[in-house]
Amino acid sequence: MNAHSDSAHASPPLLEVRHLKVHFPVNRNLMGRPRAWVKAVDDVSFSIHKGETLSLVGESGCGKSTTGYALLGMLLPTSGELFFEGQPLDARDSQSRSLARRQMQIVFQDPFASLNPKMSVGESIGEPLRASGLSSQEAALRVEKLLDMVGLPRSCRDRLPNQFSGGQRQRIVIARALALQPRLIICDEPVSALDVSIRSQILNLLLELQRELDIAYLFISHDLSVVRHLSDRVAVMYLGHIVELAETEELFTHTLHPYTQALFSAIPRIEPGRKNTRRLILQGDLPSPLNPPRGCPLVTRCPHRQPVCEQSMPELQEIRPGHSVACFRADEWNR
Ligand SMILES: Nc1ncnc2c1ncn2[C@@H]1O[C@H](COP(=O)(O)OP(=O)(O)O)[C@@H](O)[C@H]1O
Ligand SMILES: [Mg+2]
Structure with missing residues (x-):
């Protein structure tokens, strides 16, 4: 973890978010025109530095996940600008989408829903590698390395997700997120669905990986004691706005x-x-x-x-x- 303040940095931040808005059209009339808009994210600006953990906290429904999805291009922002190391990111542009996909990944709350039940662990982790052009042999070697990194035995690769516990599945999901060596991982409540007894193991794994690989995290959580333990800075959201942000x-x-x-x-x-x-x-x-x-x-x-x-x-x-x-x-x- 590094201590950062926005003003102290001369080089561009890893990710910069300027005036992001995500408004969802709802209640469409017969012509398909929306009668109203849910202002899920309403003019949010922040940045994330290399190797830093920025947490987003706030009550359920305040726009945390929507913010994360918009950064990844999983949904189109209504307005606003995103920059990755100073380069503009535009979810409508294919080159920019592939930059975002390589540099940013997400770990969702539910490791059961995040893995294809019919794919072996090795296939799941290797999928992004093969899609990026690696041969199956190169991908297989990298999968072994990734399993080592997340503390799972290499023999896991031939088994199906249903043979693993929630904590082990979250390790598999983390291995897959690491496959393309991203610089930023959005962790959306990554331990909320896990047994209390194994939460700290997964959180410690995330911290170790950060120390080793200098990855930045956008850590979305409502557990304030966890947030205090692992964040460099914290942004507090309320009704689509950031109301407070500090180390x-x-x-x-x-x-x-x-x-x-x-x-x-x-x-x-x-x-x-x-x-x-x-x-x-x-x-x-x-x-x-x-x-x-x-x-x-x-x-x-x-x-x-x-x-x-x-x-x-x-x-x-x-x-x-x-x-x-x-x-x-x-x-x-x-x-
Ligand atoms: N696809 C959608 N269409 C309409 N409203 C949505 C959609 N996705 C999220 N919302 C609404 O946007 C708000 C923010 O949601 P979300 O980002 O999931 O909150 P959080 O992750 O902080 O719990 C909520 O009011 C939610 O109901
Ligand atoms: Mg959420």
């Missing part, structure tokens, strides 16, 4: 945004060293991204709201070094 210890010890306060208040103990221990319970329910509030996204639930919060959207602003917050009252919380 991990900075975020946990100088929590500024009321939403982050509420998120952290919901877990029993994430101290030590946390200065700001105001507990905050949000009022009301999470609004629908189909009909988000005007102004600040948190306005309907925030106990600190003021008239300005209903009128316009606060921008993400750097309030402390490397620590950005989207709240009109951020300076007050920083005192």
